[in-house]
Amino acid sequence: MSNPPKPALECRDVTVKFGDVTALSDVAVSFAPGQIHAVVGQNGAGKTTFARVAAGLVQPTAGAVDVMGEEIRTGHVSQSRAAGVELVHQSFALPPSFTVAETMEFGATGKGGIYSRKSLAEKWQSHLAGLDVQVDLNRRIRDLPIETQQGIEIARALVMDARVLILDEPTAVLSPSSIDMLFARVRRLKERGVTVILILHKIREVLGIADTVTVLRGGRKVEGPLPIAEVSAERLANLIVGDAIAKTLDRHERDALVGTKSPVGEGAGHLENAKGPSVLSMKAVSTRPDSEGTALDSVDLDIRPGEIVGIAGVEGNGQKTLVRAISALADLASGSIRLAGNDVTGEPLAARRAIGLRIIPFERNVEGLSLTSSLWQNWSARELLQGRLLRLIRPSAVREACDRSLKDWSVHYHNSAQKAGSLSGGNAQKVILAREVDREARLIIAAQPTRGLDIGATAFVWQALRQARDRGAAILLISSDLDELFDISDRVVVMLSGQVNGEFRAPFDIASVGAAMTDAAARTSA
Amino acid sequence: MKDSLTTVVRSLIFVAFALILCALVFQFAGYNALTMLWAVADGAFLRSGAIEQSLRWALPLFITAVGVGISFRAGFFNIGAQGQFYVGAICAAFAAEAFKGGPAFLVIPALLISGMLGGALWALWPGLLRLRSGTDEVITTLMGNFMAGLLLVYVTSGPLKDPSGSGQQASSRPLDAAYRISDSLGLSPTIIAIAAAVGILMWLLVNRTAFGVLASLAGRNGTMVEWQGARLWKLGLSSFLISGALAGLAGTIEFMGPNGRIASGFLPAHGFTAILIALVANLSVLGTAAAAVFFGGLASAALYLPIMAGLPAAAIDIINAAIALFITARSKLVDRVLRFGGRPS
Numbered sequence A: 001m002s003n004p005p006k007p008a009l010e011c012r013d014v015t016v017k018f019g020d021v022t023a024l025s026d027v028a029v030s031f032a033p034g035q036i037h038a039v040v041g042q043n044g045a046g047k048t049t050f051a052r053v054a055a056g057l058v059q060p061t062a063g064a065v066d067v068m069g070e071e072i073r074t075g076h077v078s079q080s081r082a083a084g085v086e087l088v089h090q091s092f093a094l095p096p097s098f099t100v101a102e103t104m105e106f107g108a109t110g111k112g113g114i115y116s117r118k119s120l121a122e123k124w125q126s127h128l129a130g131l132d133v134q135v136d137l138n139r140r141i142r143d144l145p146i147e148t149q150q151g152i153e154i155a156r157a158l159v160m161d162a163r164v165l166i167l168d169e170p171t172a173v174l175s176p177s178s179i180d181m182l183f184a185r186v187r188r189l190k191e192r193g194v195t196v197i198l199i200l201h202k203i204r205e206v207l208g209i210a211d212t213v214t215v216l217r218g219g220r221k222v223e224g225p226l227p228i229a230e231v232s233a234e235r236l237a238n239l240i241v242g243d244a245i246a247k248t249l250d251r252h253e254r255d256a257l258v259g260t261k262s263p264v265g266e267g268a269g270h271l272e273n274a275k276g277p278s279v280l281s282m283k284a285v286s287t288r289p290d291s292e293g294t295a296l297d298s299v300d301l302d303i304r305p306g307e308i309v310g311i312a313g314v315e316g317n318g319q320k321t322l323v324r325a326i327s328a329l330a331d332l333a334s335g336s337i338r339l340a341g342n343d344v345t346g347e348p349l350a351a352r353r354a355i356g357l358r359i360i361p362f363e364r365n366v367e368g369l370s371l372t373s374s375l376w377q378n379w380s381a382r383e384l385l386q387g388r389l390l391r392l393i394r395p396s397a398v399r400e401a402c403d404r405s406l407k408d409w410s411v412h413y414h415n416s417a418q419k420a421g422s423l424s425g426g427n428a429q430k431v432i433l434a435r436e437v438d439r440e441a442r443l444i445i446a447a448q449p450t451r452g453l454d455i456g457a458t459a460f461v462w463q464a465l466r467q468a469r470d471r472g473a474a475i476l477l478i479s480s481d482l483d484e485l486f487d488i489s490d491r492v493v494v495m496l497s498g499q500v501n502g503e504f505r506a507p508f509d510i511a512s513v514g515a516a517m518t519d520a521a522a523r524t525s526a
Numbered sequence B: 001m002k003d004s005l006t007t008v009v010r011s012l013i014f015v016a017f018a019l020i021l022c023a024l025v026f027q028f029a030g031y032n033a034l035t036m037l038w039a040v041a042d043g044a045f046l047r048s049g050a051i052e053q054s055l056r057w058a059l060p061l062f063i064t065a066v067g068v069g070i071s072f073r074a075g076f077f078n079i080g081a082q083g084q085f086y087v088g089a090i091c092a093a094f095a096a097e098a099f100k101g102g103p104a105f106l107v108i109p110a111l112l113i114s115g116m117l118g119g120a121l122w123a124l125w126p127g128l129l130r131l132r133s134g135t136d137e138v139i140t141t142l143m144g145n146f147m148a149g150l151l152l153v154y155v156t157s158g159p160l161k162d163p164s165g166s167g168q169q170a171s172s173r174p175l176d177a178a179y180r181i182s183d184s185l186g187l188s189p190t191i192i193a194i195a196a197a198v199g200i201l202m203w204l205l206v207n208r209t210a211f212g213v214l215a216s217l218a219g220r221n222g223t224m225v226e227w228q229g230a231r232l233w234k235l236g237l238s239s240f241l242i243s244g245a246l247a248g249l250a251g252t253i254e255f256m257g258p259n260g261r262i263a264s265g266f267l268p269a270h271g272f273t274a275i276l277i278a279l280v281a282n283l284s285v286l287g288t289a290a291a292a293v294f295f296g297g298l299a300s301a302a303l304y305l306p307i308m309a310g311l312p313a314a315a316i317d318i319i320n321a322a323i324a325l326f327i328t329a330r331s332k333l334v335d336r337v338l339r340f341g342g343r344p345s
């Protein structure tokens, strides 16, 4: 009989405090080597903080970290690296202007030096190929799709001889097919003996990939690591949100959250509510090609009040340009856009927002928030822009209004002077929602509104969008998550290569929607 | 509130470090460090009349520095305060020629306004270049400083030349005494009133208007403000123009007040000291006032160093440079020592 193997990573009573905020309290957890471990929990539960402690980016207030049975000095990236712990961040941190080969070289050695492009490319080619990352090594990071960037981050971590690889919400930025690819990569790493810790939100994903699961809530470990065979989706959902909240979810929400329902979406089917003239009416809109995405090619789109229209499509088929065109941030080549009865084709965004356009943008940390500014400034930007720039404001009054609004949206924060960058990912998203989903909203563009949100917050956002819809707002929902689209859309429009490639009504048939997403020939309408 | 207090304390610690470093340098260079520090303190604030002298330097510096802070907040690194200061003074000097003989109560405001317009003009073109075609404003405004310096040489030895000048330094014809806003000591109720008005207005602008909040957001993340529907160039250009106008106003005050004329190459470090002040103050208006008094004190002490401590007046430049060094090298160490909290970013 042999001793059980030493845990790959063990946290012993780790506590982390940021000022008055306790992000982790007395977390004791140990991860067996060579397995895939999932860490789950609500927004602000402390998952990222846990990962940052293991990677040496955060110095715990108390407690110790062992890697392979050896205690490491906490709070030093170099120590964690030397012990073989690598972290791939929630929002990637690759230098956008570097080429792939340069990124690999610099990421791996941390040193500068004199190289030729060619020698670097040769050096890293085989390494990336081993992970099935197909990429030209002389391309720049900023020109690469997100899943490739992620592959490079993982590859970079592996060059460092990672024995413990932590991925912080790797699936949040990926389309369903890329998620499958990521999971295949992760399984291959497991075969190589690497211990992988995945921070995830979706229960379906946890059950699909992990060997064990650990649940954090409010900075404490609730349970885990539990062998995956011993937990059901139901039980996991309850562990994450806590029994008290779990009881308040209705069956419909629960099914959607757990993500184990049948592939035929029932849809919201509220089309009878949608009446009156269109809030958004796009006629044959084409945009000039630019570097930011596939151009629109004569898109017609109408959304009436009281209707949620979902946009389905493989990422990069013009969804971003669609949002930018409606927001006056992309140049139109032809066509017209009407908003609530007004022709706004040549109007700037400010005018469109004044009519009731609201935007939850794709890039939360860039387009949605200024991370180094305070919460109240971020929250108030939209209102401050309505009206004269030189009018006097009372910051204390603005902050009170902000506090009220953030409370309504149950954002977990300390005070409104706090920087937006200090919120957990999900709470940051809620700040944007609090700003954009108000009573005057006529058309709400929600681009990936639940990306990175925990299941409770996701349900919350869906409810908010439905309520806005029931108030008579029109909603354009763009999501790479088909379950989400099917669950709350009244109508689904598929985009392919910058064109509208089919329109579907509930009940949605996943097979025909899927076909329209990939095949230009399959034009369907129900 | 706690935030701004922390900032001030933090800055003061940096300044103290800088002074200690300077003292060490001078000690090794063979001077007596304690005598030097004492001479600085004495010359700046303790000697009788020192406060007035310090304020004489502090007020124009404050005006320019507030403007610098406004453009930095909006995310534009306008380092052209020196040039805008010069062009402001030059425009005021031309206006003085043009309005000669008019009643003082009209001419004085007209000159002040011309100076502000001149400074704004010297900020306008780098602003437009930056916002319309993305030209780096650091380069254009720096270039603008040299151009303005040469322009000053030209006007003082050409169109505005004082024929009776001694010839050592080209300078303009003196301003009529009726239009002077202070004697050569340089502190007068008018100047104090102008500085106070600038301070109050700019404090309101930064802290109590929609513009202030939005400009600061735009400075930190322009894309986000664009997605809110703001016209970035409007926020950016106004900030640029305000900073230019204030530097121009400071130049005009120097012209109409203590100097009474413009001379080629006068006050060559004004704009850069103002940038330093804005940075020490972390761009807050109140902090700028405090820092301006401090640096005004140093400027006035510079005149006493040779007498009191046998040091060259340039010692003050070394002190300024040392402070700049410590302020710009944002030290994590200090934060850690003082446990100011927050995540190290």
Ligand SMILES: Nc1ncnc2c1ncn2[C@@H]1O[C@H](COP(=O)(O)OP(=O)(O)OP(=O)(O)O)[C@@H](O)[C@H]1O
Binding pocket: A018, A021, A022, A023, A041, A042, A043, A044, A045, A046, A047, A048, A049, A050, A412, A413, A422, A423, A424, A425, A426, A427, A452, A454, B342, B343
């Ligand atoms: N630098 C910081 N300053 C103050 N509070 C912080 C800081 N970093 C994290 N927190 C707080 O610590 C708590 C845990 O944050 P953490 O980022 O670990 O959450 P998370 O589980 O990763 O959430 P999400 O799913 O939203 O990414 C949150 O309440 C967050 O606001």
Ligand SMILES: [Mg+2]
Binding pocket: A047, A048, A049, A090, A168, A424, A425
């Ligand atoms: Mg997180």
